[in-house]
Amino acid sequence: MKTIKVGGVPEHFNLPWHLCIEEKRFETRGLNVIWKDFPGGTGAMNKALRSGEIDVAVILTEGILKDIISGNESKIVQSYIGSPLIWGIHVAAGSKFKSVEELKNTRAAISRKGSGSHLMAYVNAQNHQWGIDDLQFEIVKDLNGAVKALSQDNAQYFMWEHFTTKPLVDNHTFRRLADCPTPWSCFVIAARNESLKNDSERLKIMLEILNRETRRFKDLPKIAEKIAEKYDQRIEDIQNWLNITHWSQEQITDNEIEKVQDKLLELNLISKKQPSSEFIYNL
Numbered sequence: 001m002k003t004i005k006v007g008g009v010p011e012h013f014n015l016p017w018h019l020c021i022e023e024k025r026f027e028t029r030g031l032n033v034i035w036k037d038f039p040g041g042t043g044a045m046n047k048a049l050r051s052g053e054i055d056v057a058v059i060l061t062e063g064i065l066k067d068i069i070s071g072n073e074s075k076i077v078q079s080y081i082g083s084p085l086i087w088g089i090h091v092a093a094g095s096k097f098k099s100v101e102e103l104k105n106t107r108a109a110i111s112r113k114g115s116g117s118h119l120m121a122y123v124n125a126q127n128h129q130w131g132i133d134d135l136q137f138e139i140v141k142d143l144n145g146a147v148k149a150l151s152q153d154n155a156q157y158f159m160w161e162h163f164t165t166k167p168l169v170d171n172h173t174f175r176r177l178a179d180c181p182t183p184w185s186c187f188v189i190a191a192r193n194e195s196l197k198n199d200s201e202r203l204k205i206m207l208e209i210l211n212r213e214t215r216r217f218k219d220l221p222k223i224a225e226k227i228a229e230k231y232d233q234r235i236e237d238i239q240n241w242l243n244i245t246h247w248s249q250e251q252i253t254d255n256e257i258e259k260v261q262d263k264l265l266e267l268n269l270i271s272k273k274q275p276s277s278e279f280i281y282n283l
Contacts, residue, residue: 002202003032004195007045008058010037011164012231012241013081013187016213017058025209031202039142043112049074055195056203060085060116061252062182062260064190067114068279069270073193075281078207079256080214082248085186086162087120090174092150097157100128100178107136109146109155120159122267124180132267147173163241167232184260188252196281204283214247251282 008014017035020026026033036054038044042063048054050072057064058080068074091097097106110118118137125132138155140146147168149155159180168174191203217223224238231238254276261273 001027001030001032002199003034004056004199004202004206005034005036005054006056006058007036007038007048007054009041010039011161012227012233012238013245014058015227015230016210016217016247019217020209020213025213026206029205029209031206031209033206039144041111041115041117041142043115043118046072046114049190049192052192052194054192055199056189056191056206058187059190060119061184061186061188061256062119062264063114063116064188065257065260065279066119066264066269069274070114074190075193075196076188076190076252076279077196077203077281077283078189078211079185079187079248079250079252080189081187081245082185082250083244083246084181084184085116086244087116087124087159087180087182088162088165088169088174088176089124089178089180090146090150090158090160090165090169090176091156092153093172093175095150095156095175097177100124103157103177104128104130105134105136106156107138107154109140109149109158110137111142111145112139113137117159119264119269120180120182122269123183123263124159126267127180143168150174163233163237164231166234166237170234183263184256185248185252191281193281196283200283207283211249214249217247218242251280 042060045057046067108121140149146158228238264270
């Protein structure tokens with residue numbers, strides 16, 4: 001049985017993967033899909049793709065595009081979440097800051113360079129017409145690191161997915177000042193070029209199984225309750241999240257890749273654009 005190592009964030013977006021693994025849907029087709037959580041997010045997954053620690057990543061669109069341009073020998077095989085990601089902009093509950101505008105010239109906590117929290121800090125700065133060259137960062141590795149950094153005032157704000165951080169807002173660890181949606185669909189599935197060369201048929205089967213699951217996911221009995229329990233969320237928050245989240249079973253479009261590259265170029269995060277063919281592999 002062929003092993004495929006898949007990485008992703010330990011968040012509710014990825015429950016369809018876990019259901020496929022738990023219900024042995026991959027196994028019945030001769031695939032041993034092993035899941036690895038990456039609490040550090042996109043930057044950590046890019047590193048794991050480069051090293052061969054994982055074969056496949058469920059990863060933020062902007063993060064993998066930037067890293068492919070920087071030499072990550074991987075390709076996008078499919079879009080995964082076809083809707084934007086809602087990034088909450090958080091401060092410590094006792095922070096003096098009351099609005100996003102007041103955060104100008106303060107330090108942002110980020111999981112690591114090249115992560116979504118890093119790249120979206122630039123998008124947020126541009127939204128508020130801040131000088132992006134003046135941005136300051138504190139690398140905190142993950143959500144727990146951000147809690148510590150904000151509580152100790154080593155960083156003053158932290159951007160992370162709205163619903164993942166909602167329990168920390170509810171228990172008054174964080175206070176959310178605003179949301180900052182991505183200007184594009186948020187998660188794609190990327191695979192190492194080596195895996196695409198050696199195991200393209202198996203990867204294609206894996207995606208067929210996953211796509212069947214994501215097509216029916218919202219209609220599963222008591223799915224909101226199941227997600228809420230597994231990820232320590234309130235039912236009403238999960239219902240709101242399900243209403244605004246769309247799983248995709250299609251390849252990312254050339255237009256979407258153009259849109260992301262245009263933004264990265266505008267923010268001086270890449271030096272030049274690449275043709276879409278540099279990023280896409282159609283199984």
